[in-house]
Amino acid sequence: MTITDLTALLALGSIALFVIGLKRLSRVRTARSGNALMAGGMLLAVLITLLEIGLVDYRWIITGLVVGGGIGVAIVVRAQATQMPEIVARFNGFGGAASALVALSLFWLAVVEVPGDRTTADALGATAAVTLVLSVLIGTATLSGSILAELKLRGTMSKDPRVPLRTAVMAGLVLIGLGVGLFAMFSLADTGVAALVVIAVVVASLLVGIVLVLPIGGADMPVVISLLNSLSGLAAAATGFALSNQLLIIAGTIVGAAGLILTQIMCVAMNRSLVNVIAGSFGEAGDVEHGEYGHVVSADAESAAMVLEAAGSVIIVPGYGLAAARAQNAAYDLARALLDRGTQVRFAIHPVAGRMPGHMNVVLAEAEVPYELLFEMSEINPEFSQTDVAIVVGANDVVNPAANDTPGSPIAGMPILEVENARRVFVIKRSLSPGYAGIKNALFEREHTVMLFGDAKEVLTELAGEVTQAR
Amino acid sequence: MMGPLLISLYVFVLAAFLGFELINKVPPTLHTPLMSGANAMSGITVIGALTLVTVASPSVGIVLGLLALILASINVVGGFLVTDRMLATFGGRK
Numbered sequence: 001m002t003i004t005d006l007t008a009l010l011a012l013g014s015i016a017l018f019v020i021g022l023k024r025l026s027r028v029r030t031a032r033s034g035n036a037l038m039a040g041g042m043l044l045a046v047l048i049t050l051l052e053i054g055l056v057d058y059r060w061i062i063t064g065l066v067v068g069g070g071i072g073v074a075i076v077v078r079a080q081a082t083q084m085p086e087i088v089a090r091f092n093g094f095g096g097a098a099s100a101l102v103a104l105s106l107f108w109l110a111v112v113e114v115p116g117d118r119t120t121a122d123a124l125g126a127t128a129a130v131t132l133v134l135s136v137l138i139g140t141a142t143l144s145g146s147i148l149a150e151l152k153l154r155g156t157m158s159k160d161p162r163v164p165l166r167t168a169v170m171a172g173l174v175l176i177g178l179g180v181g182l183f184a185m186f187s188l189a190d191t192g193v194a195a196l197v198v199i200a201v202v203v204a205s206l207l208v209g210i211v212l213v214l215p216i217g218g219a220d221m222p223v224v225i226s227l228l229n230s231l232s233g234l235a236a237a238a239t240g241f242a243l244s245n246q247l248l249i250i251a252g253t254i255v256g257a258a259g260l261i262l263t264q265i266m267c268v269a270m271n272r273s274l275v276n277v278i279a280g281s282f283g284e285a286g287d288v289e290h291g292e293y294g295h296v297v298s299a300d301a302e303s304a305a306m307v308l309e310a311a312g313s314v315i316i317v318p319g320y321g322l323a324a325a326r327a328q329n330a331a332y333d334l335a336r337a338l339l340d341r342g343t344q345v346r347f348a349i350h351p352v353a354g355r356m357p358g359h360m361n362v363v364l365a366e367a368e369v370p371y372e373l374l375f376e377m378s379e380i381n382p383e384f385s386q387t388d389v390a391i392v393v394g395a396n397d398v399v400n401p402a403a404n405d406t407p408g409s410p411i412a413g414m415p416i417l418e419v420e421n422a423r424r425v426f427v428i429k430r431s432l433s434p435g436y437a438g439i440k441n442a443l444f445e446r447e448h449t450v451m452l453f454g455d456a457k458e459v460l461t462e463l464a465g466e467v468t469q470a471r
Numbered sequence: 472m473m474g475p476l477l478i479s480l481y482v483f484v485l486a487a488f489l490g491f492e493l494i495n496k497v498p499p500t501l502h503t504p505l506m507s508g509a510n511a512m513s514g515i516t517v518i519g520a521l522t523l524v525t526v527a528s529p530s531v532g533i534v535l536g537l538l539a540l541i542l543a544s545i546n547v548v549g550g551f552l553v554t555d556r557m558l559a560t561f562g563g564r565k
Contacts, residue, residue, distance in 0.1 A: 018512060019493065025508045025554075026497045032558040035508050039551040042515065049518040053525055060524035060537050068544020075545070076552040087553055088507045095513045095546040101539030102519040108532030109523060127476050222502075229510045236516040237486075241479055243519050249479055250486045251515040257490025259509050262497065269499055351499030358503040362557045376499070 007048045011247045014048060017041030018251055022258060045247055081366040082323040085356040089150040089225050092232055096142025099235035099252075100202070103135035103242055107198060112191045120185040120194060124242070131241035133181035136198065137174070137205045139235035144209030145228050149221050152213070160217045170211050177204035212278075220277045222356040223266050227274075230259030269351045293432050296444055298451040301459055304426055305466030311388035311424075313344040315380065317417055318364065320354045321394015321429060321456050328367035330460035331393060335373065337467040347373050348380040348390075350398040350417050381418050390422035392443075394456045396435030401442055410439060425449040428459045504557045511550025517543035 018041040024034025050061075072091075079087050106128075111120045121129040151157035163169060184197035216224055233255025240248030267274050308314065316331060335345045347369065353360045364374060375383075384390060392399055399419040402409040419425055420443055427444060429451065434440065443449055452459050497505055520540035524533055 025505050035554045045518050049521045056525035057527040064537050064540030065544050068541040069548040072545040072549030075549050091546045091550045092510045094542040098539045098543035099516040101535050105523045105532050105536035113530050113532050226506050232513040236513050239519045246482050249482050253483050253486035254490040255509050255513045257487045258494045261494045356503045358500045361500045
């Protein structure tokens with residue numbers, strides 16, 4: 001058995017680990033082991049590759065792995081739970097950029113830096129020439145798109161400017177990038193000129209990613225990141241074709257396809273169509289709903305705590321405000337104070353509350369809120385009508401009754417938590433400012449709603465203190 | 472016998488079908504971790520970078536390859552770690 005046979009066999013093992021890992025990652029009970037299996041598959045893939053390339057000069061290999069791995073660990077260790085979505089966006093951009101850079105590196109090493117004049121297609125073959133351009137295009141667009149997505153998630157970049165003739169501009173940039181790139185690969189024998197043209201392709205691709213993400217609102221960023229993730233998989237697959245590396249093609253394609261399905265699933269959960277999201281139309285109709293609030297009742301924590309002390313059942317509804325104020329521990333403190341009094345306490349999790357689907361689960365899990373206290377929307381919605389108090393913490397659009405009763409609303413039809421059915425509703429919020437959809441929330445004007453203005457963490461801590469003292 | 476390009480094409484199409492069928496009915500809880508895990512997997516391009524940076528003499532190509540290797544390693548190591556961190560406190564211990 002030759003080394004090539006051995007590595008080819010081992011590669012099957014790596015693929016199996018990826019497939020089984022990804023499958024297990026999509027079920028709650030097995031998710032963590034699934035992630036570990038995928039990491040194992042990746043480690044095996046790296047070992048296989050080291051075995052394949054045999055004895056070479058290892059200095060750059062070791063430098064790259066150590067520096068990259070170290071930075072990766074540092075980023076994760078320093079990240080706070082609220083930043084997870086941004087981190088995923090950033091890593092995704094790195095992945096896309098890496099694929100594009102592999103293609104560029106191949107081009108420089110095998111064409112530009114080899115003396116003599118011939119086209120890239122002559123030097124590497126037609127397949128490699130075509131997929132090289134694709135990898136650069138997709139990978140680079142993923143990078144610029146992901147950077148922009150991260151900025152939007154952070155709120156650094158809160159505007160969603162329209163791009164005139166966006167579809168035409170984007171199609172034009174892609175076609176120019178593709179056309180010019182292929183021309184350089186197949187017709188330019190002067191490698192220096194070809195290199196300059198390839199740099200132009202990189203610039204065009206950067207613009208594609210920017211034009212794609214620019215007009216899309218922050219609320220849709222999860223879907224956009226999922227889509228970009230799918231693209232970075234395809235960029236890896238294209239790189240695989242250029243290097244004729246089957247393992248790279250398989251793993252990249254699986255991510256590309258699975259990422260596309262996940263994007264679709266997310267769109268369904270948010271009751272949006274992918275076309276709609278990409279068109280960036282969210283919130284355009286929002287102006288209709290803008291308006292001043294009329295009758296809004298607010299109270300302080302002390303009087304709210306008195307209501308809570310008398311309540312038999314409480315449902316806490318967390319939103320992005322909870323994550324932003326890092327109030328998950330305070331929320332759990334309040335829950336425990338109430339549980340100690342014999343009050344029934346549950347957390348209602350809207351699938352898209354926060355900046356990403358599942359964001360609330362991640363944040364509450366960090367405060368070690370037991371899984372048994374968390375309820376999904378379909379389970380908890382019928383329960384609100386038998387609940388004494390619902391406490392909304394920094395959530396807005398996901399509890400807006402307009403989704404059910406105002407057909408023209410931008411969020412019409414979006415599944416919401418039917419908080420208004422509870423006997424009393426407390427809303428902990430900094431101000432009456434609108435949520436991501438940019439619309440007014442009629443819940444805040446309801447007679448049985450009381451606003452507790454302030455920082456989520458401070459208000460919750462105060463409430464927990466009052467409830468504990470009252471014993 | 473099929474040529475190498477045709478084999479790659481077969482592999483590509485079959486892997487696409489596999490990817491499409493692999494994921495269905497994901498509970499919303501897992502949307503973010505699944506995206507994060509798949510994102511780490513797209514760092515597979517690290518093996519492409521490894522095959523390129525095998526000579527000592529630094530050149531533009533090597534620098535580009537090294538940059539690719541670093542970014543891909545960040546993607547892989549950070550990606551799997553961040554996914555594990557998300558999953559560590561829920562689901563796994565149940």
